[in-house]
Amino acid sequence: MVAVTPLLTTRRLSKSFGGLRAVHLVDFTLPEGQIRALIGPNGAGKTTFVGLLCGRLSADDGEIRFLGEDVTRLPAHQRIRRGMAYTFQITSIFARLTLLENVALALRRRLHGKSAQVRAEAMRALEQVGLAGRAAQIAGDLSYGHQRLLEIAMGLAQAPRLLILDEPTQGLADSEIDDFKALIGAVAGQTTILLIEHNMDVVMQTAQFITVMDGGQVLAEGTPEAVKANAAVQAAYLGTA
Amino acid sequence: MSETAKSLAFHGAVVALLVALHFALPAYHHGNLARIMVLAVYAMGFNVLFGYSGLLSLGHAMFFAAGMYGLGLPMQHLGLAAAPALLCGVLAALALGAAVGFLALRTTGVAFMIVTLMFSQAVFLTILYFGEYTRGDEGFVIAQASRAIAGVDLSDSANRYFAALAIFAVGLAVTLRLIHTPFGRVLIAIRENEERTRMLGYDVFAHKLGAVVASAALSGLSGAAYALLFGYAGATFASVQYSIFPLLWVLLGGAGTIIGPFIGTVFMFYLIDISSGLTSAYMLIAGAVLVALTLFARQGLVGELRRRVMPWLP
Numbered sequence: 001m002v003a004v005t006p007l008l009t010t011r012r013l014s015k016s017f018g019g020l021r022a023v024h025l026v027d028f029t030l031p032e033g034q035i036r037a038l039i040g041p042n043g044a045g046k047t048t049f050v051g052l053l054c055g056r057l058s059a060d061d062g063e064i065r066f067l068g069e070d071v072t073r074l075p076a077h078q079r080i081r082r083g084m085a086y087t088f089q090i091t092s093i094f095a096r097l098t099l100l101e102n103v104a105l106a107l108r109r110r111l112h113g114k115s116a117q118v119r120a121e122a123m124r125a126l127e128q129v130g131l132a133g134r135a136a137q138i139a140g141d142l143s144y145g146h147q148r149l150l151e152i153a154m155g156l157a158q159a160p161r162l163l164i165l166d167e168p169t170q171g172l173a174d175s176e177i178d179d180f181k182a183l184i185g186a187v188a189g190q191t192t193i194l195l196i197e198h199n200m201d202v203v204m205q206t207a208q209f210i211t212v213m214d215g216g217q218v219l220a221e222g223t224p225e226a227v228k229a230n231a232a233v234q235a236a237y238l239g240t241a
Numbered sequence: 242m243s244e245t246a247k248s249l250a251f252h253g254a255v256v257a258l259l260v261a262l263h264f265a266l267p268a269y270h271h272g273n274l275a276r277i278m279v280l281a282v283y284a285m286g287f288n289v290l291f292g293y294s295g296l297l298s299l300g301h302a303m304f305f306a307a308g309m310y311g312l313g314l315p316m317q318h319l320g321l322a323a324a325p326a327l328l329c330g331v332l333a334a335l336a337l338g339a340a341v342g343f344l345a346l347r348t349t350g351v352a353f354m355i356v357t358l359m360f361s362q363a364v365f366l367t368i369l370y371f372g373e374y375t376r377g378d379e380g381f382v383i384a385q386a387s388r389a390i391a392g393v394d395l396s397d398s399a400n401r402y403f404a405a406l407a408i409f410a411v412g413l414a415v416t417l418r419l420i421h422t423p424f425g426r427v428l429i430a431i432r433e434n435e436e437r438t439r440m441l442g443y444d445v446f447a448h449k450l451g452a453v454v455a456s457a458a459l460s461g462l463s464g465a466a467y468a469l470l471f472g473y474a475g476a477t478f479a480s481v482q483y484s485i486f487p488l489l490w491v492l493l494g495g496a497g498t499i500i501g502p503f504i505g506t507v508f509m510f511y512l513i514d515i516s517s518g519l520t521s522a523y524m525l526i527a528g529a530v531l532v533a534l535t536l537f538a539r540q541g542l543v544g545e546l547r548r549r550v551m552p553w554l555p
Contacts, residue, residue, distance in 0.1 A: 076439055076440060077442050086440050088440075092437045097429070097430075105430050106441050108423050112423075158442070
C-alpha cells in the first residue's frame with residue numbers, strides 16, 4: 001500500500017456486552033480521502049465498531065487515533081467537533097422541526113451561529129440531496145427515503161473529515177439508491193467516508209476499499225475485486241453458488 | 242409580515258393591553274393581575290426548562306424561594322436596600338440552579354424529577370430549620386418603608402402594577418430572545434432528539450445546565466419580585482405545592498410557547514377565584530376543568546391556538 005498518513009487507526013479495539021465479544025481486537029486503518037465500505041453478516045459487529053469510533057459506545061480496551069490524536073476516552077461530542085460525522089442506522093432527525101432547521105443545527109456549531117451564512121449553507125446542503133424545494137416542510141412529514149437523504153444532508157453540512165454512514169440505503173427504493181450512489185460519487189474526494197452497507201451493488205460501485213467483519217473481528221480487507229474473489233468472504237457472507 | 246415581525250407585534254400588543262388594563266380594571270382585579278404577572282415570570286422560567294428543553298423539574302419552588310429569601314433575608318437582617326436585594330435574590334437562585342443542575346443533570350427522566358423534588362424539600366426544611374431568621378411557616382413581613390426603588394414606593398398599588406408589568410415584560414423579552422439564539426435552538430433540539438444533538442457535536446450537559454440556570458434565575462426573579470411587591474416572605478412558597486403550580490400553569494397555557502405560561506397563570510388563578518366564590522368544593526370544579534382541558538386541549542390553550550389558527554406563534 002502507498003504510505004499515506006492515516007486519518008483514523010484503531011489498535012486492538014475491543015468491546016463486549018456481557019459474554020458477547022461484539023468487537024474483538026480490531027486493528028483498522030483508514031487513509032484520508034478514501035471511500036471505505038464495512039461489510040459483514042448481521043451481528044458481525046459493524047455498528048458496534050463505528051459506535052466505538054464516534055463515541056456512542058466506550059471501548060473496553062484498545063485505542064482509537066483520529067487525525068493523529070488519541071480520542072479513545074473523549075466523549076462523543078468532542079470527537080464530532082474534531083471532524084467526525086455520524087448518520088444513524090435508524091433514521092434520527094428532528095421530526096417536529098423544519099428541514100432547514102434540521103440542517104441549520106448541523107451547521108451552527110461550525111459557523112458560530114452567523115444566521116445568513118447558516119441559511120445559505122443549509123440550502124446548499126439540501127440542494128445536494130435534492131430536498132431544497134422542501135426546506136420549509138416539517139421533517140417528520142417526509143417519506144422515509146427523503147428522511148434518509150435529510151440525514152445525509154445533515155452529515156455533509158458538518159463538512160466532516162470523516163463521514164460515517166450506517167446503512168444509508170436501508171429501506172430506499174431503487175431510484176433513490178441510484179441517487180444515493182450519485183451523491184457519494186459527488187462528495188468523493190471532499191471527505192473520507194466509512195460506509196456500512198448490505199446492498200452489494202452499492203458497495204461494489206461506490207467503495208474503493210472494503211473491510212469485511214465477522215464475529216467481531218476483521219475477516220478480510222481489500223479492493224472490491226479482491227474481496228469478491230476471496231473464498232473466506234464468500235463463505236461467511238456473500239454466499240457461494 | 243414576517244413571522245418575527247408578527248411575533249413581536251403580538252407580544253408587544255399583550256404588553257400594551259396590560260398597560261391599558263391598569264386604567265380600566267377595578268381595584269380587586271387590578272391587584273390580582275399584578276400578582277399574576279409576577280407569578281407568570283415564575284411560569285416562564287419553568288417553561289424554559291420544561292417547555293423548551295424537555296426537562297421536567299418537580300422542585301422549582303426552591304428557586305422561587307431562593308429569590309424570595311435571597312431578597313428578603315438581607316433586607317430584613319442586614320438592612321440592604323431594595324434594588325441590590327432584588328439582584329441578590331436573582332443571584333441566589335442562579336447559584337442554587339448551577340449547584341442543583343450540576344448534580345441533578347447526572348440523572349434523566351423520572352430520576353431527574355425525583356432528585357429535583359428532593360433538593361427542593363431539602364431547601365424547604367432548611368428554611369424551617371433556620372426559623373430564627375426565616376420565621377419558618379409564619380414568615381415575615383418586609384417593612385413597607387424599605388420597599389422602594391429610586392424613591393418609587395412599590396407598596397402603592399399603581400407603582401406595584403407597573404413594577405410587576407416591567408418584570409413581566411423582561412421575562413417575556415428574555416424568553417423570546419432566548420429561543421431565537423443558537424443556544425436556545427440547541428435546547429429545542431435536545432428536547433426533540435437528545436442523541437442526535439449530541440452526535441452533531443453539541444455538549445448536551447453544558448446546554449442543559451445553562452437551561453437550568455436560566456430557568457432558576459427567572460424563577461428567582463419572580464420570587465424576589467413577589468416578596469418585594471407584596472411585602473412578605475414565608476416557607477409556604479418553598480413547599481411542594483409551589484413546585485406543582487408552575488407545571489399546571491405551563492401545561493394549561495401551553496408548554497413551549499412564549500405567552501402560554503402567562504395565559505395558564507391567569508386561567509388557573511381565576512378558575513380558583515371564581516369557583517371558590519360558588520362553592521366550598523371549588524377544588525372539585527377546578528379539577529374537572531383541568532381534566533377537560535387535558536382531554537380536549539392537550540397542548541394547552543396557546544398550544545391549541547397555535548395549532549389551529551396562529552402557526553407562527555413562537
